[in-house]
Amino acid sequence: MDWLFPLAGLMVGILVGMTGVGGGALMTPLLILGFNVPPIIAIGTDLLFAAATKTVGTITHGWQGTVQWRMVALLALGSLPATLLTLQYLAALQTNIETMDSIVRSTLGVVLFLTAVLLICRQRLISLVNSCITRRDSNRQNNNSQDSNIIALLTVLAGVVLGFIVTLTSVGAGAIGIVILSLLYPRLETAKIVGTDIAHAVPLTLVAGIGHFQLGSVDTQLLLWLLLGSIPGVYIGSRMSRLMPEKYLRVVLASILFGVSYQLMT
Numbered sequence: 518m519d520w521l522f523p524l525a526g527l528m529v530g531i532l533v534g535m536t537g538v539g540g541g542a543l544m545t546p547l548l549i550l551g552f553n554v555p556p557i558i559a560i561g562t563d564l565l566f567a568a569a570t571k572t573v574g575t576i577t578h579g580w581q582g583t584v585q586w587r588m589v590a591l592l593a594l595g596s597l598p599a600t601l602l603t604l605q606y607l608a609a610l611q612t613n614i615e616t617m618d619s620i621v622r623s624t625l626g627v628v629l630f631l632t633a634v635l636l637i638c639r640q641r642l643i644s645l646v647n648s649c650i651t652r653r654d655s656n657r658q659n660n661n662s663q664d665s666n667i668i669a670l671l672t673v674l675a676g677v678v679l680g681f682i683v684t685l686t687s688v689g690a691g692a693i694g695i696v697i698l699s700l701l702y703p704r705l706e707t708a709k710i711v712g713t714d715i716a717h718a719v720p721l722t723l724v725a726g727i728g729h730f731q732l733g734s735v736d737t738q739l740l741l742w743l744l745l746g747s748i749p750g751v752y753i754g755s756r757m758s759r760l761m762p763e764k765y766l767r768v769v770l771a772s773i774l775f776g777v778s779y780q781l782m783t
Contacts, residue, residue, distance in 0.1 A: 522552075522739065523746030530570050530750025535757050535766065540567045540718075541687035542632050542770070544743070545625065546777040554739070556621045557607075557614075561729030562736045562743070563687040568723040570747045571690075571715045577755035578712030585705070585713045588698070591669055592717040595676025596683070597724055603684035604728035611732065625686040626781035632692040633774035636767045639696050646703045668701055675701065676717075683718075684725040690718035692770075 529544045541563050548559035578584050610617040635642075675697045682689040694714040702710065729735055 519742060522742035525551075526566070526570075526743035526746030527750040528746075530747035530752075531754040531757075532766070532770070535754040540570065540691050541683070541689065542629060542692055542774060545687045546629065546781065548739075549622075549625075550777065550780055554736070556618045556625065557729075557734045558736050560621060560625075560685075560687040561726065561732070561734030562740050564683075564722045564726035564729055565735060565740055566743045566747065567687065567690065568719055568726050569744050570751045571718045571722065573748055574751045574755050575712075575716040575719055577752060578708075578715060581708070581712070581755075583708045583712030584716045585709055586716070588672060588702070588713050589717045591672040592676035592679065592694075593720050595673040595678075596680035596717070596721045597676075599677045599680025600684045600721060600725045600728070603681050604725070604732070607685070607729075608732060621685065622781055625688060626778045628682055628686045628688045628693075629774045629778035629781065632688060633771040633778065635696040636692055636771040636774070639699060639767070642696070643699050643703050646700050671701055679717075680721060680725075683721055684728070687722075687725075690714070690721055694718065 525544070525547055529540060529547075532543065541560075544566060545559050545563045548554040548563065549556055554562070575584065607617065610620065675694075679689055679694055679697070682693065691714065694717065695710055698705075698710050698714055699707075726735065
């Protein structure tokens with residue numbers, strides 16, 4: 518059965534490279550429901566898995582010029598402190614493994630459901646934001662400096678939310694992060710949204726994964742098997758990100774996530 522782990526890594530890696538979505542959202546529930554890995558071990562292992570695969574994706578997107586590094590820095594300014602605080606919370610829960618697994622499993626189910634909703638509603642939300650911006654710009658004088666400061670603050674706060682969610686569930690760095698960035702920066706092209714989100718996920722998942730490793734919730738052998746398939750997968754997916762429309766993939770992913778979230782919450 519070990520050969521199934523590289524295959525799972527390959528499939529998830531391709532999706533991550535193409536859309537920025539699918540790392541934790543697919544790998545973590547796959548490990549829990551498909552391979553019977555304990556929830557906290559699946560999350561800790563997946564975080565380091567994501568850090569490695571998205572490093573490859575970041576290099577590829579960086580070569581293509583699709584990473585906005587200032588946005589990455591703003592997100593990390595909020596996400597990394599939130600990650601450290603969440604790790605302290607998990608360390609306090611270690612005295613009661615059953616309670617910790619229950620909290621992690623139910624939170625993961627809720628986050629996966631939210632991820633599925635955002636995948637489906639993403640374009641409508643972006644269109645609504647664009648129309649609001651257009652009406653606002655037509656009704657007032659130019660005030661770009663104030664707007665830029667507000668967007669920067671909201672980007673840092675978005676990082677705080679992502680830091681908490683990703684560290685607790687390993688989900689959100691892709692799907693939720695991309696939707697948030699799309700709403701904050703609706704005029705930025707999709708490839709740059711994806712590249713920026715992947716680049717931010719690297720420090721976030723690396724810090725969270727190292728914290729989980731120190732808590733003893735990482736299976737290193739499982740991690741190596743997953744990376745064996747995911748590293749070529751994420752490279753392939755990143756090269757395909759400009760060529761293949763992602764709207765059909767989002768519908769498929771959302772359908773899967775709805776089913777998985779139901780399984781985790783029941």
